[in-house]
Amino acid sequence: MPRRGPNNGADKRNRILRAAIRIFSQKGFFNSKVSEIARASGVADGTIYLYFKNKDDLLISLFEEKMGDVVAGVRQRISAGGDALAKLRIFIDNHMELLEREAGLIEVLQVELRQSKKFLKDYTPVKFFEYLEVISDILEEGKREGLFRPDLNVSVARRAIFGALDELCLTYVLSHNPKYHPSVSSAEIYRILAGGLCAAKPSAQAG
Amino acid sequence: MPRRGPNNGADKRNRILRAAIRIFSQKGFFNSKVSEIARASGVADGTIYLYFKNKDDLLISLFEEKMGDVVAGVRQRISAGGDALAKLRIFIDNHMELLEREAGLIEVLQVELRQSKKFLKDYTPVKFFEYLEVISDILEEGKREGLFRPDLNVSVARRAIFGALDELCLTYVLSHNPKYHPSVSSAEIYRILAGGLCAAKPSAQAG
DNA sequence: CTCCGGTGAATGGCGGTTCATTCATGGAAG
DNA sequence: CTTCCATGAATGAACCGCCATTCACCGGAG
Secondary structure, eight states: OOOOOTTOHHHHHHHHHHHHHHHHHHHOTTTOOHHHHHHHTTOOHHHHHHHOSSHHHHHHHHHHHHHHHHHHHHHHHHHTOOSHHHHHHHHHHHHHHHHHHSHHHHHHIIIIIHHHHHHSTTOOOHHHHHHHHHHHHHHHHHHHHTOBOTTOOHHHHHHHHHHHHHHHHHHHHHHOOGGGOHHHHHHHHHHHHHHOSBOOOTTOOOO | OOOOSSSHHHHHHHHHHHHHHHHHHHHOTTTOOHHHHHHHTTOOHHHHHHHOSSHHHHHHHHHHHHHHHHHHHHHHHHHTOOSHHHHHHHHHHHHHHHHHHSHHHHHHIIIIIHHHHHHSTTOOOHHHHHHHHHHHHHHHHHHHHTOBOTTOOHHHHHHHHHHHHHHHHHHHHHHOOGGGOHHHHHHHHHHHHHHOSBOOOSSSOOO
16 A cells, blocks of 8 residues: 555546546435545545545546547447448447446446536536547448438437437446346347337348 | 315425426436425425425425326327337327426436436336336337337337437437427437338338 | 414534645755 | 755545424414
8 A cells, every 4th residue: 555655646546536436336426425435545535625626526527537538449449340330339339348347437427427417517528429429420421331321310310329328228237137238238229220120121131 | 195275285285396396407406405496386495394205205206296197198199009100109209299398307307317216225216117118018019010020129129219218308408409309309219210220121112 | 272284494414625734755965 | 874854745624504304383274
C-alpha cells in the first residue's frame, strides 16, 4: 500500500473512478455516499474533492471518460470490417459482451445516464452521442451498399437499436437469467434487425 | 385508505398522485420534495402520509396504479384485433401515442421505473411485467399463425421491442425534435420489426 | 360535546462539502 | 553526509443546509 508519493495523482484519480463505478452500480447515484466511495477507493473524503468538483462532476467524468473508451473500442473492432450487416453484428456483440467485461460500468450508464440526460443541468452526453454515431455510420453504409432499405430512417433506427440492446442488458443485469445471456440476446436481436420478426422470405435464408 | 369524507377521500388521493407524476417527471424522484408535491396538489405535507406510507410508497403506488390503466387500455385496443402484425402495430402506436396523452406518466415510468427495478428493495413491478406479457401474447399468436418465425425467441424479442419503444419515447421527451415524433417513430419501428433493416427481397414485395 | 381528517411548523439525522491540520517529500544549506 | 524547511497532497471531523417524517393542534360534521 503506497501511502504517499508525488506521482500517485493519476493513479489515485483512477482508483476513485473505479470505486465510484462499483458503488454507483450497486446502489445508484443518489443512494451512494461520497464517504463510501472514499472508503472503497482507500482515500479520504476530502481527497475526492481534489480530483472532482463535486459528486455530480464525479458522475459526469465517469460517463465521459469510460464511455470514451467504449466508443474507441467498438470503432476499432468495427474497422476490421465486412459489409454493414457484419459490422452491425460486431456492434451488437460488442455491446452485449461489455456486460461481462465491464458489468458495473454498463449498469451505471444504463440507469444513471438516463437520469442525467434529463436532470443534470447543462450536461450533454457527448460520448453517448458518439456511440450512437457509430450506429448511424453502419446504417448509412448499409444504405449506400444497397444492403439496407433506402427509406430507412437512420435517426430513429439507431435509437431503436440502442434501446433494444440497452433493455436486454438491463434485463440480464437484474435477473442473471441465462435465457437473457448476452450471447443469446445478441443473436436474437441481430436476427430481428436483419430480417424482422416474420417467417422466412423466399430469398433470405441464412443457414 | 382513509375514505371518510363525503367524496373527498379518493379524490384527494388522486390529486396527490397526479401532482406526483407532474413533479417527478419534471425533476426526478430524488430531486422532488414531498412538500412540493403537497403544494402542487393543494394539500398539506402531512396529508400525503395519510394516503401513502412514505415517499417510496408514493412512487410505487403511482407505478402500479397508472401502469395498470395503461395495460388495461392497450389490452382493450388490441382485442379489436386483426392478425399478429396488426396487433403489433396497434401496440406500438398505442405506446408512442401515450407520450402525448400521458407525457408525464411516461416520463416517470421511463426514468424512475428503471431506478426502482434496481434499487427499491422488495419491489417487483407487477404491472410492468403484465405490459411485457401483452407483447408476448402477440408474438406467440404470430408464431401460431405461422406469421412469425417459429424460432423467434419471445422472451428476448419482447424486451427488444419494449426497449426500442422506450428509447424513442425518451428521445422525444428530451428533444421534442419532430424527427422523433411519435407517429414517425412508430412507423419506422414497425417497419423494422416487420421486415428488418434490409432492402426488399425479390418476392416479398407488393408495392 | 366527540371524532377524525387535515394541517404545517418543528424535528432529527443524514450526507455533501469544507478547511484547519498533518506529514512525506525533495531540495537547499552546512 | 545530515539537518532543516517549504511545499502541497492528503486527511477526516465538523459543519450546515436540507428534507422526509412526525405530531400537537384545529375545525367542521354528526
